[in-house]
Amino acid sequence: MNCDWVKQNITLYIYDELPDDARHELEQHTERCTGCEAELKSAREFRGQMTAAFPAAEPTPNLLAASRMRLSEALESAEPSHRWSWVPDVAGWAHQVRLAPALAMVLLMIGFAGGVVASYKLSGSRAATMAETAKNPPPLSQASIAGIKSIIPDPSSRKVEIQYDTVQPEKVEGTIDDPRIQQLLLFAARSNYNAGVRMDSVDLLAQRPEERQVRDALIFALRYDTNPGVRLKALDGLGPYVQNDTSVRNAVLEALLNDSNPGMRSEAIMLLKSVKADAAVRQAFEQLSKQDKNKFIRSESQRVLATIPEID
């Protein structure tokens, strides 16, 4: 172990990249060798200065929230990955399908007959004979078709083969403790196209926010649901967890900074009052008190700040 080796490897040492035995030897050497000890000190100083005088600051909550929002919007219209799998995307199909009004009234209870494929041959001729109709299964009502998978015309005859999937309406009853009910509620809160349905499910889920999955679903609704009524219900449900759960607190903070609905924002202020000592929360309030366009939000933020003891 000579000084040249040490000098070459000091950089690796200060960045914890030396293997344990090399690290040990280097430390032993620098204890005995004043030249290398000085070099080590200088290297440490360098590292300290780079951090202290040019720190990599945490992005402000506002920047983070704004970036997330902007990304969310862009993802709406972005092309997803090309690996479309043969597993159907239920939420996506529910949006695509023109369901009859009767089916639209069926709330949480849409099951999916995945893998059920019916294929039957349609005669190309318009005048289907009675005999042919008797042989083929009667066409299903439009309300039951989930989506058409393929349409393959047969060039030699005038026949067409169509593969389609059907929706199997199902119903389940139970209390909120029933895992199937919970699973459906979680699904509905995220994916249902009907705001009333989403609101009902969020309302029910808010009764069990101690479960991680439920809380995450509520956070999701708070962040992304397009309907302010749904978001408000989610916010109410999450309220008691602002103090102890960081992810909840961050989500509520984002709502305060970025929600378009003023009712949401003032509710968020109410909930964040209890954690106003948190540095990120305080920073948000400071920003709002100075720059927010809404007068009420500005004055409320100022009021909350006025009651916080100054921490130096």
Next chain:
Amino acid sequence: MPADSVAGAPQPLSLKWGGLAKPGPPERPVAFWDGRTPPSRRGDMVSQSLSRADDSALIREAQRGNRVAFEELVRQYDRAVLRLALHLTGSEQDAQDIYQEAFLKAYRNVGNFRFECSFYTWMYRIVTNLCLDHLRKRTVRKEDPGVATDSEGNQYDVLDQTPDGRPGADPERDLMRRELGRRIGHALERLTPRERMVFELKHYHGLKLRTIGEVLKTTEETAKNTLFRATQKLRGSLADMR
């Protein structure tokens, strides 16, 4: 029903940070009704293997076109990505642009992710390449690397230790620190984009040289040598300026 249990119950929505420094307010343990230790305090191995399995499932879901799953993945990395972009570019606007481009690119290409490296590496590779592009394009147009611009175009001092603008306890020390900060900024700009990138990832974001090698699609040895060159140059610049 117990809130979180180790065995059995699937946890597809665990939100664990992929970055190395824990950002945000200090984490307080979530209170469980029976006083059990919350999952984040369990042995690292257990929670790591759990989260690795969840991530796999999450990634596959995202590959199927499930936007919700993709957004959960984004959550794991977005703070770290923003921090990296912000420190490297010094501009909130540029940082946001890089953030946007990185995650959109990830979204469009997640189908091509073949699990041959970790998703962490894959994600960092995307961001790093965008950052390198930014570094290559950028000429030294800023006079003062210690000054950044926020999204409204207002300039603010990155090195200001008191974010609300109040003067610190020791104005002279603050001034010296700011001066040093500016020098450091200048010195960093003298590095080649790759040197800057390696140093940034190692020093400011704590990545291991081995990971840095993978991220830059080179060897650990090359990353090591690049780090040497970078630190030599920087220490040289700072010594000269004294």
